[in-house]
Amino acid sequence: MNNPPTETASSGEFSNILKNRLHYMLSEIGDAVSLLGETIYQIFRRPFQLNLLIKQLLLIGFNSLSVVLVSGFFTGMVLGVQGYVQLKPYAVEGSVAQFVSVSVVKELGPMITAFVLSGRIGASITAELSTMKVTEQIDALEVMGTNPVKYLVVPRFLACSIMLPTLTIFSTFAGIFGGFVAVVSLFGFNGYFYVLEVQKHLFVGSVLISLIKATSFGMAIAAVGCYKGFSISTAGGAEGVGIATTGSAVVSLITILVLDFVLNHILFNILGMI
């Protein structure tokens, strides 16, 4: 006899939890969008502190180059092996160069680079900014009349937006080269034919798609990393920094996947790019 009221209570509780979660999620999205808006506004406001941007470009670009090259190279090798093995039964293994280059340029190049940078740079941005928040360094910036968004977020946002497409170009070349090494060394594929096939199927439109995706991923990684770093409360302490950093890596990975789908839909279905 006691069961029905309990059920009513728990369903009420459940709806309350759901309402709170939804409210929290919406307010987080609102805050993130507001930070993004403030960042874009501050990009165009003086003073332009080039030294801060250059520092971030070096930190993000130079330090990530080796890991991006290695990731791209092995992704290309895997694609080369898989492509050759899958295409051979249909006697179209000659298309393996097209398969590797198109996949790497349009999809895997920007995606792998974004994944590597979201773990490496996005998480490090969050850890750095959230540590600054809990140690009151961001408050100190504000008291000294310096806008923290302008000083901390803008250089990271711009550096990610510039370096992600740049690194994507490197990872794409590494991927195509990885495919070349795999099929030539493992299956005795004709190297000259591979290069010719790549040239034949590599269009300016494909490269453009790659760069549009990479720039969007770069913006997303920086926006998520900075937002997660700024959103921690001063009382969060070391535990808060850890939670924010993990959260940042997870959210940026999901954001990249969702963004990739949205961009694919817009670029291929709506705009009809190839």
Add this chain to the structure above:
Amino acid sequence: MISVRDVRKTFGDNTVLNGLDLEIPRGETLIIMGRSGCGKSVLLKVIAGLLAVDTGEVWIDGTEITTLKKKPLNQIRRKIGMLFQSAALFDSMSVAENIAFMLDQHTDLSEQDMRKIVEEKLKLVDLDGVQDLRPAQLSGGMRKRVGLARALAFNPEIILYDEPTTGLDPVTCTEINELIRDLNQQLKVTSIVVTHDMHSAFSVGTLMVMLHEGKQIAYGTPEEIINEDHPILQQFVLFGAPNQILNIDDPTLKEFTGRNDNGF
């Protein structure tokens, strides 16, 4: 002159400042006392414009700052120097870069001029030869001194101290107290010091305010505060103030506070 008028600030269901009124005349050193969580640091952050109030007004030299936009607020902030509880030095910069930060951001001074100012401010806080060290290489007391040098870099008219002696050994505490007192006398600035260290409070304060449940329950000179009969204030001051201020020779007082002649 700083004026806090009917300020309310809540965090969720927790009301931290509950209609607080406070006047700080120019050139005075006001000590804000109160138990942990009574809103002392929140009040300091409200005065620095770091936290928005729910209702009420904060006036600094005739300007109401709670409604100001970022740009004019930043102009007001240039009059303010703040020493944070943890010193809040920028980890990624050297001591010299920390102190010169505001000069670098808001002036066109040459490297050489900034270097001179850095040396001058370090001398003011009795430090030398640490310009090129990183904050991580400094002791707690040195970090506070560097934090203070950074707060002084732009020649502020108002200095806010958030628990300047917390976490320091007694000798360093005394040194920091002396430093604050000397600076206030030398520079003739208005200072607000948040502390629950009564030794520090009585050694540097010219005015004192006691906060309780988001409101002030006592305000006056150190002598007036000692003679206030509010039970919460008495408890707070009796257990914390130094012997020479309380006249601990009184046997009843000695028994009540449980102290010996050395003040322990």
